[in-house]
Amino acid sequence: MTVTNRQIHLVRRPQGAPTEDCFALVEEALGDPGPGCVLVKNLFLSLDPYMRGRMDDAKSYAVPQALNQTMQGATAGEVLASNHPGFAKGDKVAAKFGLGWQTHAIVEGEKVLKVDASKVPLSYYVGLLGMPGATAWYGTRRILDPQPGQTLAVTAATGAVGGVVAQLARLAGARVVGFAGGAAKCDYAVKELGMDACIDYKASDWKEAFKAATPGGVDRVFENVGGAIFDAILGRMNAFGRVAVCGLISSYNGEPTPIANVRSILVNKLMIQGFIISDHLELWPQAHRELGELVVAGKLKYRETVARGLENAPRAFLGMLKGENFGKQVVAL
Amino acid sequence: MTVTNRQIHLVRRPQGAPTEDCFALVEEALGDPGPGCVLVKNLFLSLDPYMRGRMDDAKSYAVPQALNQTMQGATAGEVLASNHPGFAKGDKVAAKFGLGWQTHAIVEGEKVLKVDASKVPLSYYVGLLGMPGATAWYGTRRILDPQPGQTLAVTAATGAVGGVVAQLARLAGARVVGFAGGAAKCDYAVKELGMDACIDYKASDWKEAFKAATPGGVDRVFENVGGAIFDAILGRMNAFGRVAVCGLISSYNGEPTPIANVRSILVNKLMIQGFIISDHLELWPQAHRELGELVVAGKLKYRETVARGLENAPRAFLGMLKGENFGKQVVAL
Known part of the structure; x- marks a missing residue:
């Protein structure tokens, strides 16, 4: 099978507040996943304030986002096709380091985690459980x-x-x-x-x-x-x-x-x-276990602002930096 | 016996940089020490930057220095007369919380510590070992x-x-x-x-x-x-x-x-x-033991600037706040 993958690239570094023309929509064709890999359809993309820092070419806690490459970011989605024994079509998966601002991705199976979207919405895996x-x-x-x-x-x-x-x-x-x-x-x-x-x-x-x-x-x-x-x-x-x-x-x-x-x-x-x-990846499982139990038990409330469509991710991101979101900002793809 | 005790009082709170007229020299007569007390002749007075903070009537980590009272500060000296079984005339003593900017003091024996001034100078007990x-x-x-x-x-x-x-x-x-x-x-x-x-x-x-x-x-x-x-x-x-x-x-x-x-x-x-x-008084003995060993072994250098005479304490203090001292500022009384 072949799918059309749509991506948002960073094409210009901002001077001061970023603007929509820092980003560009790019398309590519994706084929079948190679050995050990899966083809993932991203359903949710996380937008986070730290991404602003990475848009600059300056010393920060993370390496700068590369120009003319897909914006990085956490994602949750489902497997469209698998060439890895641990995954089957339809599995819900989250990527700890994210598959970025794009609708699809082919990645090694080890880079994604199967998640249970029966008790909490899948989008929570880029926020509360991310x-x-x-x-x-x-x-x-x-x-x-x-x-x-x-x-x-x-x-x-x-x-x-x-x-x-x-x-x-x-x-x-x-x-x-x-x-x-x-x-x-x-x-x-x-x-x-x-x-x-x-x-x-x-x-x-x-x-x-x-x-x-x-x-x-x-x-x-x-x-x-x-x-x-x-x-x-x-x-x-x-x-x-x-x-x-x-x-x-x-x-x-x-x-x-x-x-x-x-x-x-x-x-x-x-x-x-x-x-x-x-710096503290070893504690993520404990954190997510405790937070998951609290939210399932109704002891923890969690709110999202959902933008729709990859093409609207830049605008939603700029709005979030100004505080226009309410709760966790995600993009439903 | 009766001795004349000379004291430096804080008589005015500074507006900005302190000046000599914030201080005044006051004399009083001291008699024999009462039961459990010792009469101490202060030989060294410590001048420290933190004292500047206490001259203000503002929230700080210590209560403000009271007006028209002897300036507080660490001291080391010798026992002139003792009415406490643990001390004899001639004992060298340091006061953890200090006897203040004065030439003499009568205090309960528990408020001073006998110190060994044979290996390091007595003045070190208001600095390196204070x-x-x-x-x-x-x-x-x-x-x-x-x-x-x-x-x-x-x-x-x-x-x-x-x-x-x-x-x-x-x-x-x-x-x-x-x-x-x-x-x-x-x-x-x-x-x-x-x-x-x-x-x-x-x-x-x-x-x-x-x-x-x-x-x-x-x-x-x-x-x-x-x-x-x-x-x-x-x-x-x-x-x-x-x-x-x-x-x-x-x-x-x-x-x-x-x-x-x-x-x-x-x-x-x-x-x-x-x-x-x-906040960490329990660690002072360990700190002073280690520092004492280092200085006696010649592995740690320690320098003092010594002003002479209680009446010169205010000037030396103001100079220290401007960095005119070199190493630990003390006053030899």
Whole structure:
């Protein structure tokens, strides 16, 4: 058989905020999979903030995305044809390192994992049961370890990572104060995700609202954004506070986002830990087992924004960088 | 017997940089020590940067220095009269929490420790074998744990703490790059303390010199100063670097000292730990035992700047805050 594979390539590196003309749609023909390989039809593609960093040709925690190549990213899909004894047509599979922004791929069987899409939707394997879920679990459980009575602050609080962080912290008995953009997200954060308070960072009085929501200060921080919000949080830390730095989305386009409250690190004897979940692959199975059990048991809520069609992936990606998504951003192919 | 005790009180809180009129000399008469107490003649007084922070009436890691009370600080001296079975006239003693900026004090015997001044000078007990030594040891051994082949950067590198950090790191097999003010201190750092390089931060080309001295980047940082130097160091960190934040002397007078290289925390997966050695009193004996053995064996160099006379303590303190001292600043009373 032959299928037409459609791909999104990175064709231009952005100057500042990326634009749609950084991307181009490319088609190729794919034949039958060779020995040991499978032909996968991607059904879901993950869009994540870290991809912005890889669009630059700069030192980062990952090698830059190559120009004129398919954008990399996590995917989940099904096997169309198999030349590998471990897979059969129709198997649902996820790729830990992703098959990228394309509709199909031929890969060695070892690069994909069969997954069970009977209890949770297949799309969850690029989010809650993929990199973002592992990130939330590792930062919350292994770095922050929030305790009952402590206050945890989380930015991008309704996002793919932040929403899970907030719920894990609540389950651990902590008070949770989130930051999100707009009344609808904040409403969701409090009413659906169970946060004790959510600060709308688009409101002019967000600093006062944050202060009012943290009368006892802040003990734990899961930082996804950086900039003025991070600085304000540092200014409200309690002694022996911990900060997990997972992302700094406010600076991904190169804007300077200095922090002034450096003194808080000393005075409050803070521990600040930057981390990238790909350094901790050995813990992904444990993270996903625990998160899967929680979501199946109804103890963990998980929300997605679904764009449709590969050709709409660039626009959805640019929107996500501006916070237009609500929960995990995926593309249904 | 009656002695005249001379004390330095804090009489005014500084606005910005402290001045001599923040202090006043006060005299009082002391009689015989009561039951369980000793009369101590202080021979050495420690002057330390942290004292600047306590002069403000602001949240810090220690309660503010009270107005119109004797400035607090570490001391070493000898027993003039004892009404405690554990002490005799002539015993050399150090006070862990210090007897303050005064020539004499009557205290409960439990508040002082008999020390052996036969192998090291008595003054070392307010420095290398006191708080600064414990600070250097804890930050280097317990937070940074430098390994052979790694590069460690230390600011205020010839100071009471920095000089010990540098030598402990060298003994652990690390390359050490110090920052100090002026050619004389840098010369001493390299030739006497054995640092691989020392950057004169008063030179206009210090950033280029730092870059040239760290071709392989920086793995470990012992930070005493903050501000532009700290920021430059963050910009040269390697993956999985660690930073011990011990002091931020550049901001003690209230100047803003923001850092711009926040992204390095994420990209390099840094661990930044602020600490105060008084949180780790249980480790002081181990630290002092190891440091004492090293200095007696000639493996650790230790330098002091000695001011003479209690009345000169304020001036020496203000000079130290500007970096005029060379090594540990003490006052011989």
